[in-house]
Structures are given as C-alpha cells and as structure tokens.
Amino acid sequence: MEFDVLIVGGGLAGASLAVALRGTQRRVAVVEPRAPQRPAGWDQRIYAISPASRAYLDDIGIWAHLDPSRLAPVREMAIFGDVDGHLHFSAYEAGLAELACIVESSHMQVEMWETLRRQHNVSLFSPASARSITPGEQSVAIELDDGRVLRTRLLVAADGANSVVRETLGIAARTTPYNELGVVANFTCERPHDGIARQWFRDDGVLAWLPLPGNRVSMVWSAPDAHAQTLLALDPRALADAVASAGGHALGQLTAESEAAAFALRLMRVDEIVRERVVLIGDAAHTIHPLSGHGINLGFGDAAALAARIAALPAWRDPGELAVLRAYARERAEEPRLLQGVTDALDRLFKTRHPLLRFARNSGMNLTDRLPVLRSALVRYATSGKF
Numbered sequence: 039m040e041f042d043v044l045i046v047g048g049g050l051a052g053a054s055l056a057v058a059l060r061g062t063q064r065r066v067a068v069v070e071p072r073a074p075q076r077p078a079g080w081d082q083r084i085y086a087i088s089p090a091s092r093a094y095l096d097d098i099g100i101w102a103h104l105d106p107s108r109l110a111p112v113r114e115m116a117i118f119g120d121v122d123g124h125l126h127f128s129a130y131e132a133g134l135a136e137l138a139c140i141v142e143s144s145h146m147q148v149e150m151w152e153t154l155r156r157q158h159n160v161s162l163f164s165p166a167s168a169r170s171i172t173p174g175e176q177s178v179a180i181e182l183d184d185g186r187v188l189r190t191r192l193l194v195a196a197d198g199a200n201s202v203v204r205e206t207l208g209i210a211a212r213t214t215p216y217n218e219l220g221v222v223a224n225f226t227c228e229r230p231h232d233g234i235a236r237q238w239f240r241d242d243g244v245l246a247w248l249p250l251p252g253n254r255v256s257m258v259w260s261a262p263d264a265h266a267q268t269l270l271a272l273d274p275r276a277l278a279d280a281v282a283s284a285g286g287h288a289l290g291q292l293t294a295e296s297e298a299a300a301f302a303l304r305l306m307r308v309d310e311i312v313r314e315r316v317v318l319i320g321d322a323a324h325t326i327h328p329l330s331g332h333g334i335n336l337g338f339g340d341a342a343a344l345a346a347r348i349a350a351l352p353a354w355r356d357p358g359e360l361a362v363l364r365a366y367a368r369e370r371a372e373e374p375r376l377l378q379g380v381t382d383a384l385d386r387l388f389k390t391r392h393p394l395l396r397f398a399r400n401s402g403m404n405l406t407d408r409l410p411v412l413r414s415a416l417v418r419y420a421t422s423g424k425f
C-alpha cells in the first residue's frame with residue numbers, strides 16, 4: 039500500500055496533522071497501537087490549550103465539536119514564589135477572552151479520531167505499530183507488527199518521547215532527566231476556583247491547580263522522585279489533604295476525584311528534526327518541563343506548520359522533498375528551543391536553595407507584578423508566541 043504521508047502515532051500531534059490534511063488530495067495513513075477511549079469520569083491528563091492552539095483546532099474543525107460542558111477557560115493565573123513572591127496575570131488586562139482553555143486529552147483525541155474515521159483520504163491502521171523502517175530513494179517502507187508493509191513518500195514520526203522511528207533511524211536525541219515525576223490527579227474543591235489557574239514554586243516541586251468545569255481542579259505536581267513516590271503512596275483522602283495544605287487551602291478542603299498517576303519528566307532536544315522523506319513532530323521532536331503547560335501546544339504548532347507546507351504544494355510536488363522539509367524545520371526551529379530554554383531556566387532558578395537567589399527570584403516576581411506593561415507582554419507572548 040502506497041501513501042503520500044504516513045504518520046506513525048495517532049496521539050494529539052499525529053491525529054491532528056491527519057485531520058489538517060483533510061482538504062488536500064494526499065493519501066494519508068495513521069498507524070497507532072491504541073485507539074483513544076473516553077474515560078468514565080474526568081481524564082487525569084488535561085491540557086492548557088493556548089489561544090493559538092485553539093485557533094488551529096478551530097480551523098481544522100475539531101474545536102466546534104468539543105462538548106462545551108467539559109471545557110474550562112482560564113481567566114487569571116496566580117503564581118506564588120517560595121517566599122513572598124507573587125505574580126498575577128489576567129486575560130482581561132491583556133485584552134484577551136481567556137489565557138488558555140483547559141481540555142481533557144482524551145476528549146480532543148476521541149473527537150479527532152471520529153473525524154479521521156470519516157475522512158475520505160485517511161487509512162487508519164489501528165491497533166498496529168511500526169516495527170521496522172527501511173528508507174529508500176523514492177519512498178520509505180514501514181513494516182507493521184502484523185507483517186504488512188506500507189510505503190510512503192513522507193514519513194512523520196509523531197510517536198512520542200520514546201519515538202521508535204527516531205531510534206530506528208538513528209536520529210540522536212539529547213535527553214536530560216529532571217529526576218522528577220509529574221504527579222496528576224483531579225479533585226473537587228470546597229470553594230469556587232473562579233477560572234483561576236494557581237501555581238506554587240515550592241521546595242518540594244512545582245504545584246499547579248488548573249480549573250476544571252464546576253468545582254473541580256486538576257493538579258500537576260512536578261515533584262522530585264522521592265517526594266513524588268511519597269505522594270503516590272498516599273490514600274486518596276491523605277493525598278487530597280496534602281495537596282490542599284500545599285496550596286495553603288486556597289480553595290478550602292479538597293476531595294480526590296481520581297487516582298493519582300505519574301509521568302517521568304525530562305528535557306529532550308533533537309537537532310535533526312528532518313531528513314530526506316522523514317520529519318519528527320510533537321514529543322518525538324522535543325519534550326519540555328510541564329511547568330509552562332506548553333508541551334502539546336508545541337506539538338500542535340508543529341502539526342499546523344507541517345500541514346500548511348504540505349497543503350501549499352502543487353499536486354505534482356513530492357511532500358518528502360528535503361527542500362520542503364528544511365523550510366518546515368527552519369520555521370519550527372525557534373519556538374521549541376526558546377520555550378525549552380525558558381522553562382528549564384525557571385526550573386533551575388527555583389531549585390536553587392542559595393538565600394541570595396531565593397531573594398532575587400521572589401523580588402523579581404514582585405517587581406514584574408508591579409509592571410503591567412511587562413505582564414501584558416508576557417501574556418501576549420505565552421498565548422500567541424509574539425510580543
């Protein structure tokens with residue numbers, strides 16, 4: 039079977055790319071071992087979708103189909119330092135409707151897959167996974183675990199941080215473990231969150247509470263491995279108490295709505311995101327500390343840029359041409375690198391115990407808080423990628 043674009047990995051980055059190619063005449067294939075499913079309650083994996091990502095999901099026809107009762111706008115963000123530092127961002131002040139929108143991962147992915155199943159130019163191979171890859175001059179051959187062989191002019195690796203495609207092709211990744219786990223769980227809270235996302239830089243990690251619909255919050259606690267294991271060993275009631283107390287009971291008592299889950303955190307950089315007939319997108323190309331909440335926003339940025347490049351090609355042009363892919367790589371070089379650098383620096387800055395640095399980082403937050411122009415510029419950058 040021959041395709042123009044074959045996407046290994048039907049997660050959010052890969053599935054959204056396939057949807058975005060709907061208007062083209064390209065034959066698209068998606069290979070994914072696990073079809074997404076709606077969880078019984080609230081998904082533990084939730085994302086802060088930036089206005090730029092929301093616009094992309096709207097353009098490709100996904101946003102309008104999301105159930106509005108499962109979306110929560112973030113209108114304000116309150117960040118607390120480890121001493122008395124405080125920083126406050128507001129959508130209203132920055133002239134925006136919202137800073138971000140909180141959406142469950144599975145909610146978006148299920149919607150994308152429903153679209154893909156009806157899409158005339160897409161063949162879904164699922165459950166299936168890529169087992170081996172043989173690059174050739176005119177096409178790349180991908181052998182699936184069931185023995186079928188697919189050929190494509192462009193192979194897109196959207197198979198996540200542990201990308202098999204990247205590894206099989208010997209594309210080097212520089213990985214720095216943070217020695218931290220992202221512990222996630224959902225809670226109901228005693229007092230309304232008022233659409234405010236809260237984040238605390240603490241000695242035992244970075245704790246974030248993101249608003250969910252109703253009186254619910256989703257927690258991401260990026261905690262050093264040992265502390266994360268302690269949190270994971272707590273029963274739901276003790277965990278809720280520990281999380282409420284770490285957040286200074288800002289929303290009163292918390293009650294656990296889900297089991298806690300955890301993900302290893304690491305910084306991963308790849309210098310070669312394209313080569314002849316191959317491109318890496320999403321977490322296969324870069325991972326980032328979750329304290330900025332931008333991982334999937336970067337993945338959507340990749341998918342949007344690649345889809346636009348492919349859609350702009352005349353039908354006779356080969357989407358696997360190196361010139362096309364190099365132009366894409368240049369376009370996507372800056373944003374991931376900049377965000378990786380900033381979040382990594384922030385993580386290091388708040389891990390340092392030195393009293394002078396502790397003073398400087400908290401004073402810096404308070405100073406920024408008193409400069410509305412700087413705050414608005416930071417918000418504009420975080421939401422649109424532009425000052």
Ligand SMILES: Cc1cc2nc3c(=O)[nH]c(=O)nc-3n(C[C@H](O)[C@H](O)[C@H](O)COP(=O)(O)OP(=O)(O)OC[C@H]3O[C@@H](n4cnc5c(N)ncnc54)[C@H](O)[C@@H]3O)c2cc1C
Nearest residue numbers: 047049050051086168197198220301320321331333334335
């Ligand atoms: C604790 C935590 C909190 C986070 N919070 C946020 C947040 O608030 N906002 C945000 O934007 N990001 C956040 N992220 C980051 C986000 O989870 C990732 O950036 C995002 O999931 C990457 O999407 P992806 O589609 O590139 O990869 P993945 O979601 O990893 O998808 C890869 C897909 O490839 C498939 N696959 C793997 N191997 C093969 C194979 N051999 N053949 C075929 N398919 C294969 C997998 O089954 C999977 O479906 C967070 C991450 C963590 C760890």
